[in-house]
Amino acid sequence: MAEKFQKIFEHSNEGLLVVNSAGVIETLNPKLLSLFGYDNKEELLGQKLEVLIPMRYAKTHVHQRKVYNDAPSNRSMGAGRDLKALRKDGSEFPVEISLSHYQENGETKSIAFVVDISKRVAIDNELKRLNNQLEEEVVKRTKEVKTQNIMLRSIAENFPNGNIYIINNDFSIEWADGSLLRNMGLNDSSLKGISFVDRLGGSVKPLFSEKIPRLFKGETLKFELEFKSKYFLIYGVPLSDKNGITDKALLVEMDVTIEKESELNIERNLKKEKDLNELKSRFVAMASHEFRTPLSTIDSSATLISKYTKEEQDEKRGVHVKRIKRMVTNLTQILNDFLSLEKLESGMIQASKTEFDFNALIGDVLDEVNTVKAGCQEIILASDLPKKFIINTDKNILKNCINNLLTNACKYSSEKDAIKIIIQQKEGELSLSVCDQGIGIPEEDQAMLFSRFHRAGNVTNIEGTGLGLNIVKSYMDVLGGTIRFKSKENEGSTFTLNFPIH
Structure with missing residues (x-):
């Protein structure tokens, strides 16, 4: 042992x-x-x-x-x-x-x-050193984060009309602040952990769902969006850790509604100015033609009349007197169109409703049109109204609209064509259609037919200002009515007015 x-x-x-x-x-x-x-x-x-x-x-x-x-x-x-x-x-x-x-x-x-225990002590000492180093790093990092948060908070608090967000790679909000959020009573405490994308709705959610993932692929973002009648500019920057891994992103959201509306106003004003310049050019081109032609005709007819001094030349004088009258009528119509256009633009024309016999109005219009219709043109009236039919609307506006449609039908039809007026009564309104068998309207011109100074491509040799239909449409707006049409080139056109009568 x-x-x-x-x-x-x-x-x-x-x-x-x-x-x-x-x-x-x-x-x-x-x-x-x-x-x-x-x-x-x-x-x-x-x-x-x-x-x-x-x-x-x-x-x-x-x-x-x-x-x-x-x-x-x-x-x-x-x-x-x-x-x-x-x-x-x-x-x-x-x-x-x-x-x-x-x-x-x-x-x-x-x-x-x-x-x-030298090895154990050495290990303990190394652990203590590492722990101390880690604690120092934590203190340092915490101080840096606090400094960054203070800086971010200061920027966000003073950031005009905007917000700043930090999101992680599942899009949830880690930090948020900004004047817009503060105005809504929100802060990072109420938003932390909420998905930046899921909190949104409407049309902007798919937009963010498509763009935000790009941040975590290292891309920067800048785009504009409209949300609830406001405009926002969005900036996005990826944030990487020490290993270069993008695990967070910084998003800046700015309300640029005022700037955007100013920009849109400038664009609208530029477009108006451009449209106005185009209208001026078209007006000059139209006026130079439409005024020169009747004035030249009047001048030549007046000269010829002065030469027909004998009694047997009365018939020739009469032909030129009619030509002068017709040209004066055309000039008067052009001037009336311009006056009507100016009054409509300034809002001076309002419906002045009175009671009158609609059939009598149609008779007056037919009498006036009969003096300007060409050759053997015939105007056929088809109406289901009683002999006397009282309506309540603006008589002058309605007369101008019907006169314009009938004059156009005569102007763009041959001398032998028949023109038909169809009048039908509906509940609380009348429907009046003017049908012709004339040259019709090319399909490519139909979308612009009611625009000012627009004339179809197949009427270049026929007098006209390109204002008539635009004025008729404006007049029908004043009456609370509508105008529509059907047309095919070389087959004729039908224009229909619908308007209230009580």
């Missing part, structure tokens, strides 16, 4: 030594020699235990050894303490020591188990 314990003692991985009550080393194992850097046991046997302790602790240790001998117990030393041992070469190393004791011949002897 003694031999077995001796082998355990000799081959233990811990340094072992035995001291007597006087603190003298009586025995030790090879591991202890190795730990303390001694070559053989004789160098330590018979030496005081304090030879293995740094000088600064030796005096205190003598006292502690005496206290232990007075009340010996099994215990550990060095756990949680900075306990050092002294090597032969004078260097120190950290140790943990466990004490045990036994009695031999009435004397208390102590056994010390010594473990070199």
Whole structure:
């Protein structure tokens, strides 16, 4: 048994030594020699235990050894303490020591188990260093984040008509602030965790769903959108971590409604100016032709009349007098069109409703048109109205509209064509259609037919200002009525007026 314990003692991985009550080393194992850097046991046997302790602790240790001998117990030393041992070469190393004791011949002897904890201490120190470094980094990063948040908050608070957001890669809001949000009583606390895209509705949600993912592919964004009658400019910038991974994005949202409306107003004004310039050009072109032709005719007819002085030339004089009258009528109509256009534009024309016999009005219009119709043209009236039919509307406006449609039908039909007027009564309104078999309107001109100064491509040799139908449509708007048409080139046209009569 003694031999077995001796082998355990000799081959233990811990340094072992035995001291007597006087603190003298009586025995030790090879591991202890190795730990303390001694070559053989004789160098330590018979030496005081304090030879293995740094000088600064030796005096205190003598006292502690005496206290232990007075009340010996099994215990550990060095756990949680900075306990050092002294090597032969004078260097120190950290140790943990466990004490045990036994009695031999009435004397208390102590056994010390010594473990070199240099590696453990080195690891602990490295862990402490890393922990301290991590804590410093956390403090530094926290300070940076706080500084950034303060800066962002300051920018957002003073950001006019806009918001700033930080979103993560699932589009949820991590931080938000801005004057628009504050005006709505919102902040990052109420928005944090909410999806930046899902919070939106209407037509803008698909737009954001398409564009926001681009931020997390490293792209920057800039686009404009309209939402609830407001205009916004959106900027987006990807935010990458130290490894270059884009896990967040910065979004800036600006309300540019005022600027956009100003821009749109400028565009509208430029378009109006452009349209006005085009109208002026078309007016000059039209006026130079439409005024010159009748004036030239009047001039030539007046000259010829002055030459027909004999009685037998009365018929020739009569022909030229009729030509002059017709040209004067045309000029009067052109001037009336311009006057009507100006009054309609300025809003001066309002419906002045009176009661009158509609059939009598039709008779007056037919009498006037009969003086300007060409050749053998015939006007056929088809009406389901009673002989006397009283209506309540603006008589002059209605007369001008019907006269214009009939005059056009005569102008754009051949001398042998028949022109038909169809009048039907409906609930609370009348429908009047003027049908001709004339040259018709090319399909490519029909969309612009009611525009000012617009004339179809197949009427260039026929007199006209291009204002008549535009004025008729404006007149029908004043009456609360409508005008529509059907036409096919070379097959004729039908224009229909519908207007209230009560």
